[in-house]
Amino acid sequence: MIIQSLFCLKGEKALITGGASGIGLSTAKLFASAGADIVIADKNLKGAIKAADEIKKMGVKSYAVELDVADAVSVEAMVNKAVSEFDTIDILVNSAGINIRVPAENLSEKDWDAVIDINLKGTFLCSQYIGRVMIKQKKGNIINLASMSGMIVNKDRTISAYTSSKGGVIMLTKSLAVEWAKHNIRVNALAPGYIITPINPWMNDPVICKPTLDLIPMQRFAEISEIAPSALFLASKASSYITGSVLTIDGGYTVF
Numbered sequence: 001m002i003i004q005s006l007f008c009l010k011g012e013k014a015l016i017t018g019g020a021s022g023i024g025l026s027t028a029k030l031f032a033s034a035g036a037d038i039v040i041a042d043k044n045l046k047g048a049i050k051a052a053d054e055i056k057k058m059g060v061k062s063y064a065v066e067l068d069v070a071d072a073v074s075v076e077a078m079v080n081k082a083v084s085e086f087d088t089i090d091i092l093v094n095s096a097g098i099n100i101r102v103p104a105e106n107l108s109e110k111d112w113d114a115v116i117d118i119n120l121k122g123t124f125l126c127s128q129y130i131g132r133v134m135i136k137q138k139k140g141n142i143i144n145l146a147s148m149s150g151m152i153v154n155k156d157r158t159i160s161a162y163t164s165s166k167g168g169v170i171m172l173t174k175s176l177a178v179e180w181a182k183h184n185i186r187v188n189a190l191a192p193g194y195i196i197t198p199i200n201p202w203m204n205d206p207v208i209c210k211p212t213l214d215l216i217p218m219q220r221f222a223e224i225s226e227i228a229p230s231a232l233f234l235a236s237k238a239s240s241y242i243t244g245s246v247l248t249i250d251g252g253y254t255v256f
């Protein structure tokens with residue numbers, strides 16, 4: 001098989017939650033460059049429309065849909081709209097996510113619920129509703145944005161709801177991989193470390209950055225563009241025998 005066809009997504013329909021920004025947007029653009037048509041589903045409709053407009057200019061079809069991943073009614077409406085536009089959904093990337101940094105003893109129930117509802121329940125709901133479409137079409141590929149924080153506790157960070165949610169995403173990935181393998185659906189996760197995106201405004205402060213950089217063998221944060229290629233690998237034929245896996249992209253942070 002020639003290298004281009006291994007990574008080609010021509011004719012595939014990909015839906016990216018959280019696709020208006022950061023890793024989701026970068027992944028949407030890389031998938032479009034590999035030939036996929038793209039649905040951008042995001043709470044930020046204005047950002048989603050802007051992203052879809054940029055992607056259309058790359059020569060593929062693209063639509064924006066408003067979505068709150070934490071709300072089953074919104075997820076169902078979004079899936080109905082996506083299917084009415086594209087007929088199928090071959091690839092789902094669950095990238096919508098938030099982080100709230102508060103010491104555990106002060107974390108409010110509201111903030112705990114927000115992180116768990118968006119990061120964990122949202123990943124489940126989108127996978128469930130789109131999984132039903134994939135089961136009918138006997139084909140599908142789901143990629144969840146977990147985090148290295150689902151496997152280890154970040155030094156000097158007070159993000160207990162986030163780490164709990166991402167640990168949950170990892171086990172959800174494995175559970176769905178096992179349940180849906182018989183439907184020809186692969187389910188994998190990416191576990192990035194520290195990435196320079198809007199979710200991490202503290203990275204602009206060199207004093208705060210220094211102790212964290214000292215914990216990363218590669219001594220730098222990742223560029224946003226360094227995550228999407230791994231998503232493309234998992235979405236493509238290049239990973240055809242991989243399911244239930246968690247691919248760590250952390251510059252070596254979790255090795256220590």
Ligand SMILES: NC(=O)c1ccc[n+]([C@@H]2O[C@H](COP(=O)([O-])OP(=O)(O)OC[C@H]3O[C@@H](n4cnc5c(N)ncnc54)[C@H](O)[C@@H]3O)[C@@H](O)[C@H]2O)c1
Pocket residue numbers: 017018019020021022023024041042043044047067068069070094095096097098118122145146147148191192193194195196197198199200
């Ligand atoms: N940036 C990092 O360092 C890092 C590291 C590991 C994992 N991750 C994970 O990667 C994913 C993407 O992160 P990012 O850095 O690109 O963040 P980002 O803030 O750039 O993008 C997140 C997107 O999710 C959308 N969103 C938030 N709540 C939503 C909701 N309820 N419904 C629908 N959309 C919603 C936002 O509007 C935004 O467009 C997240 O799940 C995050 O936890 C990020």
